[in-house]
Amino acid sequence: MFNLDAIIRENVKRLKPYSSARDEFKGQADVWLDANENPFDSGLNRYPDPLAMEVKKAIDKIKGVNSENIFLGNGSDEAIDLLYRAFCEPCKDKALIMPPTYGMYEVSASINDVEIVKVPLTGEFQIDLVSVKDFLEDKSIKLIFICSPNNPTGNLMSTETIKAITQNFHGLVIVDEAYIDFALNASLIPLLKEVQNLVILQTFSKAWGMAGIRLGMAFASVEIINILNKIKPPYNINTFTQKMALDALIGEDGKDSAVTVILREREILVSKLGELPNVKRIYPSDANFILVEFTDPNVVYNSLVEKGIIVRNRHSVVNGCLRITIGTPEENERLIEVLS
Ligand SMILES: *Cc1c(COP(=O)(O)O)cnc(C)c1O
Numbered sequence: 001m002f003n004l005d006a007i008i009r010e011n012v013k014r015l016k017p018y019s020s021a022r023d024e025f026k027g028q029a030d031v032w033l034d035a036n037e038n039p040f041d042s043g044l045n046r047y048p049d050p051l052a053m054e055v056k057k058a059i060d061k062i063k064g065v066n067s068e069n070i071f072l073g074n075g076s077d078e079a080i081d082l083l084y085r086a087f088c089e090p091c092k093d094k095a096l097i098m099p100p101t102y103g104m105y106e107v108s109a110s111i112n113d114v115e116i117v118k119v120p121l122t123g124e125f126q127i128d129l130v131s132v133k134d135f136l137e138d139k140s141i142k143l144i145f146i147c148s149p150n151n152p153t154g155n156l157m158s159t160e161t162i163k164a165i166t167q168n169f170h171g172l173v174i175v176d177e178a179y180i181d182f183a184l185n186a187s188l189i190p191l192l193k194e195v196q197n198l199v200i201l202q203t204f205s206k207a208w209g210m211a212g213i214r215l216g217m218a219f220a221s222v223e224i225i226n227i228l229n230k231i232k233p234p235y236n237i238n239t240f241t242q243k244m245a246l247d248a249l250i251g252e253d254g255k256d257s258a259v260t261v262i263l264r265e266r267e268i269l270v271s272k273l274g275e276l277p278n279v280k281r282i283y284p285s286d287a288n289f290i291l292v293e294f295t296d297p298n299v300v301y302n303s304l305v306e307k308g309i310i311v312r313n314r315h316s317v318v319n320g321c322l323r324i325t326i327g328t329p330e331e332n333e334r335l336i337e338v339l340s
Contacts, residue, residue: 002166002169008227009085009088012086012227012231050234055072055245062249065192065219071219071220071225074216074237079217080201083172086227088109088143090112094141095109095114095117095143096118096143100125101145101147124155125150127158127162139170146162147176148175148176151287153291155283166197166198169197173197174199175198179286179287181255182263182287182288186286188200192221199218201216203215207262210244213244213245215245265329289323290324291322297321304339312325
């Protein structure tokens, strides 16, 4: 059903992208007088590589995804915005989301004046495939966002269901795997080989411990990646970010040991929270946070704030619930102490 050419906005197809000095000459040289940079070396006086090729090669080594199938953005939030700009005609096209889910899909749609269609998740926070199917024929829906593991509920979505949606949809299915490093072997990256209308988002902001450098990844077919690269700001990944990411990718152990500790702490936190009388339910989590239903969520939230502990109050999104990020062992102990 899917035909990429049919969903690209006409202005994007016609666009002649900005060609930077770094795009036009890429070879070796000693004297660089092409980009109006300050010539005195400070380590930062030169523009960064527009396509961050070194970083992509290092990502390829770890994830087995070719550089040409990787887009890098200023956070995954930039990739989300660019997907709207590339494929959704303002005031005309739509995107489908499945609440409760990550807030940026809707905010980014609103900024781009794109209407959102909502198909709520089931009671178990799984995709309601029967209801989604009602919308798959709608030609004005160009993007479907699926968050897996989902924020704020913490659970993975069924791979079979996601596959079924891609097979019956004319647009792009975007699977946001921001928390995938906490769910071992669950990434849908292997599916990219067989599914042409799949975009997978990942980020350095969570397991990698680098929310501050703002680096997000999108994995997809060469054709889709080329469109995102065509419309991105020319130097969207700055020199610091490229360097910090490269260092982290070369020493990947740091991430893995953090994930091990966080997963162990999650288990401890779940068992201790389970003993508290005002905890009604703890939802199963495949991420670095847990969604917890309290009998008195606002009271709990406010008393935690008074003690200097901030969690995320999701009561308005999922009844009775606070979303608690797994902290260091000391932080988690303090949380339990105060809650007790
Ligand atoms: C945290 C998070 C992100 C990360 O966004 P960045 O812009 O890469 O920091 C993306 N998606 C979801 C669902 C998240 O929770």
